[in-house]
Amino acid sequence: MDRFQRLTPLLKSFMEKGPAGCACTVVKNGEVLYEESFGYADLANHKKIGADTIYRIYSMSKVVTCAAALMLYEKGLYLLNDPVEAYLPEFKDISVYSYNELGSRTVASASGSIRIKDLFTMSSGLTYGGELTETERQTRTLMQNAVSTMDMRALSKALATVPLAFEPGTHWKYGTSHDVLAALIEVLSGESFGEFLRKEIFEPLQMVDTSFRIAEEKRDRLCLMYDRAEDGKLTLNTNMDAPYQPGCSYESGGGGLLSTIGDYSRFAQALARGGELAGARILSPKTIQLMGTNHLGPQQLKDFNWTQMSGYGYGLGVRVMMDPAAGGINGSIGEFGWAGLAGSWVLIDPLEQLSVVYMQQMLPSLEPYIHPRMRAVIYGALK
Incomplete structure (x- = not known):
């Protein structure tokens, strides 16, 4: 058998x-x-x-998105340790939430930039919508109408206004990082994300x-x-x-x-x-x-x-x-x-x-x- x-x-x-x-x-x-x-x-x-x-x-979809982004990496259009803000300027002045031992929350400017690598590895500080942290609560509110009102560039700009859940590169948290990666692909390729995938992956692989x-x-x-x-x-x-x-x-x-x-x-x-x-x-x-x-x-x-x-x-x-x-x-x-x-x-x-x-x-x-x-x-x- x-x-x-x-x-x-x-x-x-x-x-x-x-x-x-x-x-x-x-x-x-x-x-x-x-x-x-x-x-x-x-x-x-x-x-x-x-x-x-x-x-x-x-x-x-995330595996496809990351493969697509790596195709542009292979063309020398960015490096993994580059700051995201060099290509998506909305992330230039990001802020981050922090909590003291009593649970009191403060917000301040992030000590460093989100790197493109942080988007790939879910270590950016971006989250999905949820209830556990203020970042999750604000992201949940933002995402409620995103599907009907936004494309990926608009979503990236909206997400950049929400303070991060942690300093970039310090933790792992599942979230919207690969949606921002899609916006990066659009900026670097000059095409919509869907069109880039169609031309560079789906048609060549007969998908x-x-x-x-x-x-x-x-x-x-x-x-x-x-x-x-x-x-x-x-x-x-x-x-x-x-x-x-x-x-x-x-x-x-x-x-x-x-x-x-x-x-x-x-x-x-x-x-x-x-x-x-x-x-x-x-x-x-x-x-x-x-x-x-x-x-x-x-x-x-x-x-x-x-x-x-x-x-x-x-x-x-x-x-x-x-x-x-x-x-x-x-x-x-x-x-x-x-x-x-x-x-x-x-x-x-x-x-x-x-x-x-x-x-x-x-x-x-x-x-x-x-x-x-x-x-x-x-x-x-x-x-």
């Missing part, structure tokens, strides 16, 4: 716990080792997931169904999103699709792309094979090696303490496997990738020239349960 067929009962067991459907593709050295889909893209109408199903990949908008003729291929209750009951979620509609100018580098499993597998396999696929090269092997190297210091690694990230550091926009023993991981040191809000996941292993792409559409995603189990089975199947 093909050892990769162990994935089939595992994927079917995931659906018992949550997603209406899922799909997985494993490619090594350009050869498809496993390619299956199960369940439904539309539960009510019993419409099955297929090879052409389109998914909201959310934060898996024909990857975009920020859902075209009318493809709308029936979009997988439905479901909310999962504690008892496992699924409820249709239609509240998060505004960014994908025609006319929207919001092209989030942090989470805005739609893609198919085949398209994203081509992108992932290109990175796994040193930046080239079928004659199209998007990055060099050395730059991918830099991308997949841990860039966090000791304090930042303490901040990067998500349950499913044991054994990992963080590179230029990707988790990076560093310590197999700490994570209980049977994979390669240097394996990298990321996941999306609704449970999509990519694994890229240059040592094995291996790429894995998994797709589902469910909130919460059960990521800490699903993804490590897939990784264990896949590496266990390699010869």
Whole structure:
């Protein structure tokens, strides 16, 4: 029996716990080792997931954004240690919140600039919206109407007005850094972010169904999103699709792309094979090696303490496997990738020239349960 067929009962067991459907593709050295889909893209109408199903990949967009930015790095248009303000002047006079031992909050000018590297590594002090800090609360308010009113340059300028959560480069905090990176790409390339991706990545890699908008003729291929209750009951979620509609100018580098499993597998396999696929090269092997190297210091690694990230550091926009023993991981040191809000996941292993792409559409995603189990089975199947 093909050892990769162990994935089939595992994927079917995931659906018992949550997603209406899922799909997985494993490619090594350009050869498809496993390619299956199960369940439904539309539960009510019993419409099955297929090879052409389109998914909201959310934060898996970040890997594409960082690859795109590194393409401009390879052209010498910036250096990683350059201050962001040299290209995005809105970040010239940034401020930062600080708290004393009693929790009293003050705001002052930041002691240093945000470096472009800090955008890649989520060490800028920018956050997502939330409740824990004043930066998160202000960002939440700012983002409430961003999708309907802003493009990426406008978003960058708005984010620059919010005091940072910490001094740049001192901590790790998941946030809007890669949205600002998209604005940087626009300034350096002279094109909209979506147009740059189309010309430089999607067309060369033949990613024909990857975009920020859902075209009318493809709308029936979009997988439905479901909310999962504690008892496992699924409820249709239609509240998060505004960014994908025609006319929207919001092209989030942090989470805005739609893609198919085949398209994203081509992108992932290109990175796994040193930046080239079928004659199209998007990055060099050395730059991918830099991308997949841990860039966090000791304090930042303490901040990067998500349950499913044991054994990992963080590179230029990707988790990076560093310590197999700490994570209980049977994979390669240097394996990298990321996941999306609704449970999509990519694994890229240059040592094995291996790429894995998994797709589902469910909130919460059960990521800490699903993804490590897939990784264990896949590496266990390699010869």
